[in-house]
Amino acid sequence: MKPVCLVIGAGAGIGGTVGARFASEGYHAVLCRRSDKEGLDKLVDGIQSAGGEATGLLLNAIDDDAIENAVTHVEKNIGPIEVVIYNLGAQIGDRPLEETSYKAFEMGWRLATFGLFRLAKTVCPLMEERGSGTILVTSATAAVRGNKGQHSHAAAMGGRRMLCQTLNAQYASKGIHVVHILVDGAVDAPDTLGKMLGPELFQKLRETRGAEDGLLLPAQMAETYYHLSTQHRSAWTHELDLRVFSDVAWWNHP
Numbered sequence: 001m002k003p004v005c006l007v008i009g010a011g012a013g014i015g016g017t018v019g020a021r022f023a024s025e026g027y028h029a030v031l032c033r034r035s036d037k038e039g040l041d042k043l044v045d046g047i048q049s050a051g052g053e054a055t056g057l058l059l060n061a062i063d064d065d066a067i068e069n070a071v072t073h074v075e076k077n078i079g080p081i082e083v084v085i086y087n088l089g090a091q092i093g094d095r096p097l098e099e100t101s102y103k104a105f106e107m108g109w110r111l112a113t114f115g116l117f118r119l120a121k122t123v124c125p126l127m128e129e130r131g132s133g134t135i136l137v138t139s140a141t142a143a144v145r146g147n148k149g150q151h152s153h154a155a156a157m158g159g160r161r162m163l164c165q166t167l168n169a170q171y172a173s174k175g176i177h178v179v180h181i182l183v184d185g186a187v188d189a190p191d192t193l194g195k196m197l198g199p200e201l202f203q204k205l206r207e208t209r210g211a212e213d214g215l216l217l218p219a220q221m222a223e224t225y226y227h228l229s230t231q232h233r234s235a236w237t238h239e240l241d242l243r244v245f246s247d248v249a250w251w252n253h254p
Contacts (some may be wrong), residue, residue, distance in 0.1 A: 005027040105151065187215065
């Protein structure tokens, strides 16, 4: 039975690519996404065609018990979860305070923070019992920089960052490695940035900025994710940021 890399939020960008990278190293990649079964099947087929093992699950993370049931199903029917990628976005768009509804604000929290909490409550005891495990959490610039119009996103991602720290404080000594990965820039991801911009603008961005390595490339990001899972505990990384060489770091923006 192969070890499992469970990906919560497996689109065609970071999540699916990272899952494929772990599958190439002998993991069984379990890819979970809210909708688009056709897109999910395409990711699974790509991994299997390359000689890896993968399973796809449709999962709406805000549904009661959805995350918990997925973890239980995987552990029982596929294999022990050694690595989890928590890759759910929580961006509701640029909205001033007066246009940010209670429901929209809460949605960001449910996706960014509460979902990770529920995952940790379910998977950490299993990893603790085995004495090892890795939880890699994709985050965003909003976790450390609260720009106007980002009330929901910044609050939710800031909470995600702090939750990673509290989980480390409790579980690092028990063999569980939690990493907060701050993605500080635009990612060449058709399921996220592509949908936000539309196909025409997204393709234009790829041909201009992307051609100059000005977009974060999921395949290169996946190398970092995999490396983090292999680190020796004497030199664990608990937080890092990823950005393209040409971008100004978040702390240097005016």
